[in-house]
Amino acid sequence: xxxxLTCLLLDSCSTLCTVGVTLLVKLLAIFAVEAFxxxxxxxxxxxxxxxxxxxxxxxxxxxxxxxxxxxxxxTDAGVNLEPDVRxxxxxxxxxxxxxxxxxxxxxxxxPPSPRRLFTLLYYLFPCNLLKFLRxxxxxxxxxxxxxxxxxxxxxxxxxxxxRTKSEVKIYHA
Numbered sequence: 001x002x003x004x005l006t007c008l009l010l011d012s013c014s015t016l017c018t019v020g021v022t023l024l025v026k027l028l029a030i031f032a033v034e035a036f037x038x039x040x041x042x043x044x045x046x047x048x049x050x051x052x053x054x055x056x057x058x059x060x061x062x063x064x065x066x067x068x069x070x071x072x073x074x075t076d077a078g079v080n081l082e083p084d085v086r087x088x089x090x091x092x093x094x095x096x097x098x099x100x101x102x103x104x105x106x107x108x109x110x111p112p113s114p115r116r117l118f119t120l121l122y123y124l125f126p127c128n129l130l131k132f133l134r135x136x137x138x139x140x141x142x143x144x145x146x147x148x149x150x151x152x153x154x155x156x157x158x159x160x161x162x163r164t165k166s167e168v169k170i171y172h173a
Contacts, residue, residue, distance in 0.1 A: 001027070001042070004020055004023065004024060004027075005024075005042065005045045005046070005049065006097075006099060006148075007020055007102075008020045008021060008024065008049045008052075008053075009045070009048060009049050009052060009148060010093055010097070010099050010101055010148060011101050011102045012101060012102070013102040014110055014112065016102050017053075017112050018112040021049075021053070021112045021114075021116070021117055022112075022116075024046075024049075024117065025116045025117060025120055028046075028120055028124075029120070032124055039124070040125075043121075043125060043128060043143075044139070044140055044143040044144075044145045045145060046117070046121060047121070047128070047129065047132045047136070047139065047140070048140055048145060048153075048157075049117070050114050050117050050118055050121060051132075051136050051157050051162050052156075053112065053113070053114035053117065054114050054161075054162055054165045054166060055157070055158065055161060055162065055165070056110075091149035091150065091151055091155070091156055092149060092150045093148055093149060093150075094147075094148055094149060094150050097148050099148070118166070133162065133163055133166055134163075135159065136153070136157045136159055136162050137152070137153035137154045137156075137157050137159065140153050140157075141153060
């Protein structure tokens with residue numbers, strides 16, 4: 001289960017993430033009945049995954065462990081891009097995580113919608129989910145969830161964007 005959670009948090013392959021979140025939602029229903037205490041321990045990680053999925057509007061790229069900077073512009077320098085292609089910035093994964101990411105292979109693929117995960121988490125943990133949406137970075141830090149990126153949760157999770165997207169993509173979808 002920890003490998004699945006790490007995979008959903010760090011990997012950028014939309015096919016892998018779609019299959020992973022589908023499996024996760026099915027497993028969470030079983031955990032809710034058979035192993036609720038373990039599910040409560042996983043909750044902060046599940047909220048972090050949901051937030052990452054909310055922030056991914058387009059394919060997300062990850063960095064290899066060799067770039068020295070904490071951020072990298074993943075578009076080709078000096079290439080005139082089409083107007084609808086945006087620059088994608090990714091955070092470098094901390095080396096102690098020793099995670100080899102499966103990279104996105106198709107630029108046309110989008111990550112899965114966080115709606116099913118959001119709905120299940122809201123059904124099981126409404127107060128915790130709403131507390132998380134008010135202050136995501138602090139919620140994760142207070143629950144002892146270490147940020148897997150070289151920057152902290154404050155830089156990874158844009159609180160205003162998470163609130164807006166949770167309302168627009170999930171409540172009004």
